[in-house]
Amino acid sequence: MRVMLAEDSALLREGVRSLLTDEGHDVVAAYGTAEGLLQRLEAERPDVVVLDVRMPPTHTDEGVRAAVQIRERWPEVGILVLSQYVERQFTQVLLGDEARAVGYLLKDRVMGVDEFLDALDRVRAGGLVLDTDVVGQLFRDTSHPLGMLSEREREVLRLMAEGRTNAGIAQALFISTSAVEKHANAIFDKLGLAAESGYSRRVLAILRWLES
Structure with a gap:
């Protein structure tokens, strides 16, 4: 599976990259901002993007807006969003869409490796993944x-x-x-x-x- 990452925490970004690489996935690029990911997405065309909701420069809704752009411009790309907290704005966007090939997990779930990898697989397969806590x-x-x-x-x-x-x-x-x-x-x-x-x-x- 070809994956692109956008996460401003270098520790989490590199941890996810290492995890996915160890599992045999191809992490084609990893960025600290949503803008960097969007600029390369057309050229890379990954199967799934994994991105944080809040990233520089404002740390508010950069990931939400990036997810909307990805769904509009590259509908074949799966989207798995990670967040520290439940973001109502993103869930409204998520549930208001066709609700396919998209997922929303709290970051704690990344620690549950099997759960995270399963979510990634289901998003790639076109499924909807919502954290039970969300x-x-x-x-x-x-x-x-x-x-x-x-x-x-x-x-x-x-x-x-x-x-x-x-x-x-x-x-x-x-x-x-x-x-x-x-x-x-x-x-x-x-x-x-x-x-x-x-x-x-x-x-x-x-x-x-x-x-x-």
Whole structure:
């Protein structure tokens, strides 16, 4: 996999570069600013870019704006964003898009090597990756129906949105398939999705989550 990095922390940038290189990926370039990455992206055409939300010169939304440009100009390039905190502005951009080949992880997840590498693979494959802590904070203490879901139910719904079957969700969460089915039914009930003929409650629940 060809990867480009943009992260202003030299320690984290070099750590991610070393990790990816050790795993056999080709890190074609690594920059301390989003501007540097954007200037070389046309020539390099990586499979995935990994970038921070806040970078020089203002340390506000450079990564957000870079992600928007990448999606508009190079839609085939996957985007994996890393952030120290939950950035509502970026999640609004993320969920308002087609929500494919894009991911948002808190930086602590990089320490979980397997989780980080799995997220990178799923983004490259066109999937949506959202940190469970990000989803939880976005919907906690809100009036949105998703705010009524338990943490486990949010995890199940997130995995549904990634296209996983009940069996796949059960495997990912180390629970039984029947437990997944119970959580799914609870999600449908809390979101007010009636079992009407001709409509998939699963699809409607995923759409409700993506549109939030």
